[in-house]
Amino acid sequence: MTNADLCGGQTVLGIIGGGQLGRMTALAAARLGVRTHIFTPETDSPASQVAEKTIVAAYDDTAALKDFASGVDVITLEFENIPAPTMEFLSGLRTVRPNARALELSQDRRHEKDYFRSLGVATPRWLPILNAGELVQAMEFLNGPAILKTARFGYDGKGQARVRPDSDLEAAWNSLGGVPCVLEEFVPFExxxxxxxxxxxxxxxxxxxxxxxxxxxxxxxxxxxxxxxxxxxxxxxxxxxxxxxxxxxxxxxxxxxxxxxxxxxxxxxxxxxxxxxxxxxxxxxxxxxxxxxxxxxxxxxxxxxxxxxxxxxxxxxxxxxxxxxxxxxxxxxxxxxxxxxxxxxxxxxxxxxxxxxxxxxxxx
Ligand SMILES: Nc1ncnc2c1ncn2[C@@H]1O[C@H](COP(=O)(O)OP(=O)(O)O)[C@@H](O)[C@H]1O
Ligand SMILES: [Mg+2]
Missing domain, CATH: 3.30.470.20 (ATP-grasp fold, B domain)
Structure with missing residues (x-):
């Protein structure tokens, strides 16, 4: 993007997701003379109220994605749970920032923690959990208070269950829907x-x-x-x-x-x-x-x-x-x-x- 493009008021930023983060991004973009187009499955979203244009469609609607991409200069996103095929499709049409790898790593707590470990970044002790039996074994290993978290789609504390060695672990596992999880030690942080x-x-x-x-x-x-x-x-x-x-x-x-x-x-x-x-x-x-x-x-x-x-x-x-x-x-x-x-x-x-x-x- 050049400064001349900006001065002409012609730059369009595409934002995937219509929540408050998209709204506040659109407001900041507007201050710089940048227009925003929103792609979201939601009608009357917080972001669309302050954007130039919104395309309301599903993430697998390729015609709508194409239409969105053709109207913007750069595509970004305001939440990370965008399906990988959507990202792949859009990346073939326009520059998408951040890249698919950043999304893939932050969509799944297992990938995220493995990635941290590969960089030498310390995390709470944790284990991947695929069934109630693994949860029992992992609890024995951690041997203290812990948090069971769904590997994907958790936010605002959703998809989490606090457990202790004497908890009903089968019930905890079932309470999260039997999906892939991680078990983390509970950190008594300061x-x-x-x-x-x-x-x-x-x-x-x-x-x-x-x-x-x-x-x-x-x-x-x-x-x-x-x-x-x-x-x-x-x-x-x-x-x-x-x-x-x-x-x-x-x-x-x-x-x-x-x-x-x-x-x-x-x-x-x-x-x-x-x-x-x-x-x-x-x-x-x-x-x-x-x-x-x-x-x-x-x-x-x-x-x-x-x-x-x-x-x-x-x-x-x-x-x-x-x-x-x-x-x-x-x-x-x-x-x-x-x-x-x-x-x-x-x-x-x-x-x-x-x-x-x-x-x-x-x-x-
Ligand atoms: N291992 C842990 N030990 C202690 N507290 C935790 C632990 N994991 C999460 N929490 C508490 O729960 C909050 C939400 O958990 P987090 O993993 O950040 O999920 P979310 O995606 O919902 O933000 C954290 O900010 C922290 O207060
Ligand atoms: Mg958090």
Whole structure:
């Protein structure tokens, strides 16, 4: 993409997926004069409300995919569970960033953890599980509290069951539908942090600072920057690991890596996502360049912006009925409110988020 293309307002970014991450990417793209086209099976999606055009079709509708590809310059995505044949088809028509390998690795916890191991990135101890018998054996091996997770399609704590050596393991296995799983040791972490790195096709990277993440019922509740009690060495280590993971799969776009920080100061990689991440929404109101603009810059091969923060921030997700708190947040002139345009409110559904500046004293 050249600067001249941008000035002409002719650049079109295609986004697969119509959720809030696509919506906020489209808004950032619009600031740069870039139009967006959305491909999603969902009608009236959060992203389509703010995009120039939406194609509503199934992921195996090749005519619709062709139509989508022909109208855009570059294709990116806002969620990673896009079927491999869809990715393959689109890659034959247009540049797709991130690449199919990044998706394949992040779609399956087994591939993801094997990949981390191949790069020397520490993870919680884990075992692949294909049946209830393997679960019993793996529990004997881990010999302590653990979490059974479906290998694929888990998000917001869905597809997980906490188990102990004396749990009814058959019931736990059945509760997740008898699909391939991983069993992970339960990590009594001191805190959870995450790092988002932007990477361009030429290998250039820019890392955001880590935020501390607090989950409730498996769903991210708050992200706080700066993450308390993180020394510079640990911050750099988390950023270096994230850069390494992105570079080794030649990812172009954004990569988020979630870590557990142990009491003895170790970082264990939990999972990754090749896209903007909920735990970096604080960057929208605290960094010179936020994650969504950086994402657009990276996939369109524009110069990366400055990811550094100019103030401290706490992001709070508005989940389900939390949406009723919006009038209160509106009454706080400091609060930056981001709503996703979802018409139906359901328990556990992310409806929006609020960024609230913190007094600078936290990190000083
Ligand atoms: N091995 C573990 N030990 C302790 N807590 C965990 C472990 N795995 C997951 N969790 C908790 O559950 C949350 C959601 O799990 P995660 O693996 O990130 O799945 P999801 O794809 O749903 O985000 C984590 O952020 C963490 O709070
Ligand atoms: Mg997670």
């Amino acid at each position: 805190s959870e942090i995450s790092v988002v790195v932007a990477r361009k096709a030429n290998g250039e990277t820019a890392a955001f600072n880590p935020a501390m993440n607090v989950h409730r019922d498996g769903i991210l509740r708050t992200s706080t920057f700066p993450a308390p009690e993180m020394d510079v060495a640990l911050i750099e280590q988390a950023q270096d690991i994230t850069r390494t993971i992105a570079g080794a799969m030649d990812l172009v776009g954004l990569l988020a890596v979630e870590f557990f920080k142990t009491a003895d100061g170790r970082l264990l990689a939990n999972e990754m996502a090749p896209r903007p991440h909920n735990s970096a929404h604080w960057t929208m109101d605290a960094c010179h360049t936020d994650q969504f603009e950086q994402f657009v810059r990276a996939v369109l091969d524009l110069p990366l912006g400055d990811p550094s923060a100019y103030r401290h921030m706490r992001m709070t997700n508005l989940i389900g009925d939390d949406i009723n708190a919006v009038p209160g947040y509106l009454a706080n002139p400091q609060a930056r409110i981001h709503l996703y345009g979802k018409t139906e409110c359901r328990p556990g559904r992310k409806m929006g988020h609020v960024n609230e500046p913190l007094p600078r004293t936290l990190a000083e």
